[in-house]
Amino acid sequence: MSRESEQTQGAAEASEDALESWEDGPAFGVSEDKDPVCEVHVEEWIEGIDITSTADVPIPEKLVDQVIGQEAASIVVRKAAEQRRHVIMVGEPGTGKSMLARSMTEFLPREQLEDILVFRNHEDENEPKVRTVPAGRGSRIISERKAQIRLQRERTNRTLLFVALVIGAALLLATISSGEILTFIFGSFILVFGYFFLRTRLTAGDDANIPKLLIKHEREDEPPFVDATGTLAGALLGDVRHDPFQSGADLATPAHERVEPGAVHRANKGVLYIDEIRMLRMEEQQALLVAMQEKELSISGRSERSSGALTKSEPVPTDFILIAAGNLDSVQNMHPALRSRIRGYGYEVYVNTDMRDTERNRRRLIRFIAQEVRNEFKKGSGKPIPHFDRSSISLILKEAQRRSGRRGKLSLRLRELGGLVRIAGDLAAEEGAELTRAEHVTRARMIAKPLEQQVADRHLERQAEYAMLVNRGNRVGRVNGLAVLGADSGLSDYSGVVL
Structure with a gap:
């Protein structure tokens, strides 16, 4: 009897339509979308x-579960995070590459975070020492060191003050016995000058012995995500600041205090994201390769005309996961050894630009609209935008269908689609509407026209002013001009205009 009940319950669960639920389940399930294309019109569906x-749409807490249409890339991202593999992501702008890269930090362990300290090297001033300690320990070390120096200074000042008082008392007695006031005045001047001179000399080098906290973390911090897109060599690989007073022993800043970390060092135990990696020069890509291979990289001055060029620290940890993003041109212009390293010890992913027009994916796009509204609520400035009603949602879905340029597909250029959502929400917020309606989306489409469509509309407007006069014969039709924009031309995705 129990077997029959279990079979009946299992059949009932199997008969339930999974598409009726907003919960997608784990983000790393089957990467291939096998759901049938939805033939029902959006307005009816x-x-x-x-x-x-x-407002009724649930939003996942994890960032990786919020990524839409990139299931295969999501699988790779999780595996790369678990195994600490590097990844090359190739795809068009606005398809979720940076969001996927940020989601990697959710799978990295926090207990491996480290603080990095730079110490003065008394044997070689131009080679500062580097030490690593568990996260949160670096600040305590510096606080303890400063407290020790403060106590030492107080003891030194008390000793000097006691000696000065003894000498002053002896000088006063000698003046009283001899009656020479000028000797007392001159001796007092020498005593005060000697006191301040000795106090300065005895405590001058104390601050130079305090280590510099190069990389700081707290124990509860998330693993770092560092976006190094468009950075120069010093910001990427670290640098040593110039010291304009390097000629004076008392005025010069110690070398270890002038060491500055780069993105490769700040991304230690985390993720280093570089978009358009082809913009890096070959020598910078070579240095990046060394940091990946050795998991450490010394910091040296990047300018030959700076005093920092003489300084080179001990190796600083650079144990990061590299996410290199871009288009196909970026891959072709990469350093061959750098790409070989990633291919041999990581993954290469081509992200999707569209997805099948299924019921599940339509629900995902609705969830995307809800996510954009929530993000606007979280920002610290400006008015939050209201949620979208059914009519406005249907227009956004139809816009995703149009921008895909293919039948049975939905566009995944969500950055541009999100711009339409925000403009429609701004219009609704300006009116004080409780919900964003269809008319707001319609007006937003007119405002948010890309340059390509504005050029096309201007061309159509001018062509409408042109007229051909026919004063004899028959007039059947007229064509002023014809230009068809293909689905993959890059213009139809935005304008959809046939001239």
Whole structure:
């Protein structure tokens, strides 16, 4: 009897339509989308959705679960984070590459974070020493060192003050016995000058012995995510600041205090993200390769005309996961050894630009709209935008269909689609509407026209002013001009205009 009940329950669970649920389950399930294409028009389909606005849509807590349409890339991201592999992501702008890279930090362990300290090297001033300690320990070490120096200074000052008082008393007695006031005045001047001179000399080098906290973390911090897109060599690989007073022993700043970490050092035990990696020069890519291979890289001055060029620290840890993003040109212009390193010890991923127009993916796009609204609520400035009702959601879905340029597909250029969502929300917020409606999305489409469509509209407007006069014969039709924009031309994705 129990077997029959279990079979009946299993059949009932199997008969439930998984598409009726907003919960997608684990983000790293099957990467291939096998759901059938939804043939129902968006206006009719949206009426069967059990929501009144995007406020009713649940949003996943994990960032990786919020990525839409990149299931295969999500699998690679998780595996790369677990095994600490490097990744090359190739795809068009606005398809979620940086969001996938940020999600990697959710799978990295926090207990491996480290603080990095730089100490003065008394044997060689131009080769500062580097030490690593567990996260949160670096600040305590510096506080303890400063407290020790403060106590030492107080003891030194008390000793000097006691000696000065004894000498002053002896000088006063000698003046009283001899009656020479000038001797007392001159001796007092020498005593005060000697006191301040000795106090300065005895405590001058104390601050130079305090280590510099190069990389600071707290024990509860998330693993670092460092976006090094467009950075120069010093910001990427570290640098040593110039010291304009390097000629004076008392005025010069110690070398270890002038050491500055680069992005490769700040990303230690975390993720280093570089978009358009082809913009890096070959020598910078070579240094990046060394940091990846050796998991450490010394910091030296990057300018030959700076005093920092003489300084080179001990190796600083650079145990990061590299996420290199860009288009196909970026891959072709990469350093061959750098790409070989990533291919041999990591993954190469081509992200999707569209996804199948299924019921599940339509729900995911609705969730994307809800995510954009929530992000606007979280920002610290400006008015939050209201949620979207069913009519406005249907227009956004139709816009995703149009921008894909292919039948049965939805566009994954979500950055541009998110811009349309925000403009429509701004219009609704300006009116004080409780929900963003279809008319707001329609007006937003007119405002958010890309340059390509604005040029096309201007061309059509001018062509409408042109007229051909026919004063004899028959007039069947007229063509002023014809230009068809292909689905992959890059213009139809935005304008969809046939001239």
